Amino acid sequence: MGAPASSPAVSAAVAEFALRMGDNCLILGHRNSEWCGHSPALEEDIALANTALDLIGQTQLWLGLACEAEGKGRTPDNLAFLRDVSGYRNLLLVEQPNGDFGRTLMRQYLFDAWHLPLLKALMGSADRRIAEIAEKASKEVAYHLERSADLVVRLGDGTAESHARMQAALDFLWPYTGEMFLADALDEELAATGLAPEPASLKPAWQEHVGRTLADATLKVPEKSFAQKGGRRGVHSEHLGYILAEMQFLQRAYPGASW
Amino acid sequence: MYAQMVKTDTKRVRSLDEMEPQERAFQERIDAGQKIEPKEWMPEDYRKTLIRQISQHAHSEIVGQLPEGNWISRAPTLERKAILLAKVQDEAGHGLYLYCAAETLGISRDQMYEQLHSGKAKYSSIFNYPTLSWADIGAIGWLVDGAAIMNQVPLQRCSYGPYARAMVRICKEESFHQRQGFDIMTVLAKGTPEQKAMAQDALDRWWWPSLMMFGPSDDASVHSAQSMAWKIKQNSNDELRQKFVDQTVPQAKYLGLTVPDPALKWNEEKGGHDFGEPDWNEFFAVIAGEGPCNRERLEARRKAWNDGAWFRDGLTAHAEKQAARRQASRIAAE
Numbered sequence A: 001m002g003a004p005a006s007s008p009a010v011s012a013a014v015a016e017f018a019l020r021m022g023d024n025c026l027i028l029g030h031r032n033s034e035w036c037g038h039s040p041a042l043e044e045d046i047a048l049a050n051t052a053l054d055l056i057g058q059t060q061l062w063l064g065l066a067c068e069a070e071g072k073g074r075t076p077d078n079l080a081f082l083r084d085v086s087g088y089r090n091l092l093l094v095e096q097p098n099g100d101f102g103r104t105l106m107r108q109y110l111f112d113a114w115h116l117p118l119l120k121a122l123m124g125s126a127d128r129r130i131a132e133i134a135e136k137a138s139k140e141v142a143y144h145l146e147r148s149a150d151l152v153v154r155l156g157d158g159t160a161e162s163h164a165r166m167q168a169a170l171d172f173l174w175p176y177t178g179e180m181f182l183a184d185a186l187d188e189e190l191a192a193t194g195l196a197p198e199p200a201s202l203k204p205a206w207q208e209h210v211g212r213t214l215a216d217a218t219l220k221v222p223e224k225s226f227a228q229k230g231g232r233r234g235v236h237s238e239h240l241g242y243i244l245a246e247m248q249f250l251q252r253a254y255p256g257a258s259w
Numbered sequence B: 001m002y003a004q005m006v007k008t009d010t011k012r013v014r015s016l017d018e019m020e021p022q023e024r025a026f027q028e029r030i031d032a033g034q035k036i037e038p039k040e041w042m043p044e045d046y047r048k049t050l051i052r053q054i055s056q057h058a059h060s061e062i063v064g065q066l067p068e069g070n071w072i073s074r075a076p077t078l079e080r081k082a083i084l085l086a087k088v089q090d091e092a093g094h095g096l097y098l099y100c101a102a103e104t105l106g107i108s109r110d111q112m113y114e115q116l117h118s119g120k121a122k123y124s125s126i127f128n129y130p131t132l133s134w135a136d137i138g139a140i141g142w143l144v145d146g147a148a149i150m151n152q153v154p155l156q157r158c159s160y161g162p163y164a165r166a167m168v169r170i171c172k173e174e175s176f177h178q179r180q181g182f183d184i185m186t187v188l189a190k191g192t193p194e195q196k197a198m199a200q201d202a203l204d205r206w207w208w209p210s211l212m213m214f215g216p217s218d219d220a221s222v223h224s225a226q227s228m229a230w231k232i233k234q235n236s237n238d239e240l241r242q243k244f245v246d247q248t249v250p251q252a253k254y255l256g257l258t259v260p261d262p263a264l265k266w267n268e269e270k271g272g273h274d275f276g277e278p279d280w281n282e283f284f285a286v287i288a289g290e291g292p293c294n295r296e297r298l299e300a301r302r303k304a305w306n307d308g309a310w311f312r313d314g315l316t317a318h319a320e321k322q323a324a325r326r327q328a329s330r331i332a333a334e
């Protein structure tokens, strides 16, 4: 394995970074799985379950790395099921309620358009473990992006109603996108040591993809640019508490049991 | 079963000598084990019966997503969550294969949905029971998928080609479903006293509804006799139920759980178990819409369909716009 194990400081940074990655996957996977059996078409039930399944698989890899880099003997399940809201590191975007199917798709698209360039950059990480997970995940996420972008275009340029719903979804979610590009001290450290890209460096690729897709979808990029933030510090929206109450129920109600 | 009590329009199964030449040739091909394909001639009643049976089977797969989907967000570990997601996704896939198989008989998926949503078409009684604990997810995989396999394995040899082929694909996945359910039960049965109690409670609630999946005894049913003559049903309901009980009882014993049937005992002479009679009044009530979850299940499917109308319309409108644009650019190029 690479250098991090020998340097505790780097390990702590890797652990925290892996949590951020894993928590995004877990919470978005959870939200997508809420549609199982309730989506507008059988093909969408299958596609959404598939996306959720990919994201849960990626969660297992990232949280596995977080445990390893943390070195405290915790397991990915400990991290997923026994942390409270303030311990979660995901973006506020992914914890937002599903809303209608249009909002769910738009959230997925805005996330995918950021997730893919991030993973591509991570394939060159100085930590081989990060690079390997990124490589595996990027293949799945490339497909997620292709699908979500395609649906955003078709529904934006569909009927008047589908257009209006997609525009409303975009307007609602837009304030949650700014957080993806903000950096804190950890991001600066990760960038300086070649472990992860600077968040701001992902913005041009994201803007380009989003600009093109929204234009094809005949949707208008919102003008307001204030950003809702706090996820990386563990300061979340009210929604995450309910997600965790549901997700962690069995582990909390039967402490120490194996499943 | 996933298709229970499928009616034919038959009053009496006729012999070859009583048939017109075309129908006789058809029956002789079935008797010889040949497959019937979509474009070929078939008696109207054969076609209608198959539509009923396959669409009921398809509806069961998609309604069946609901009781299990209920626990995806509460699955106790990441691995269990992934396995359950994969399983529920498989069931949606089964629905898709089966709707496609039914469409080859001249009915559209939208028409079948319409029949489901209006309450005209049925789906399996089993999915009208609630999933109250995590152990229910284990019990469903173990018992419900286990019962489904009993019925679906012989259907791989059924006379209608598209249905038989759909069954081949489906059966490959069903054994994984049964195993993951049994694995959940094994872990619970070997777990804490509370987990073991959870497993026993699930078996207590799912045992009888699972036996009812095979439907009431059909030895005297003209519909079953006709379906068997057409080879779209291979075994009687009682035969399959017996096989299921004989397979499942030793598994319950291995788990250290008690099958909730005081009449259950091994019968050396017949080489199988004797067992009690399910409460058929309950079964008919569930079939008639009075089970514990009938209303929720149908309501959930109707809501998904109605709320999704704008989505489907949007995609259709976009496809039409694209076609018109292609048409316009072709004209401009000429």
Ligand SMILES: [Fe+2]
Pocket: B061, B090, B091, B094, B170
């Ligand atoms: Fe199935």
Ligand SMILES: [Fe+2]
Pocket: B091, B145, B148, B173, B174, B177
């Ligand atoms: Fe199954």
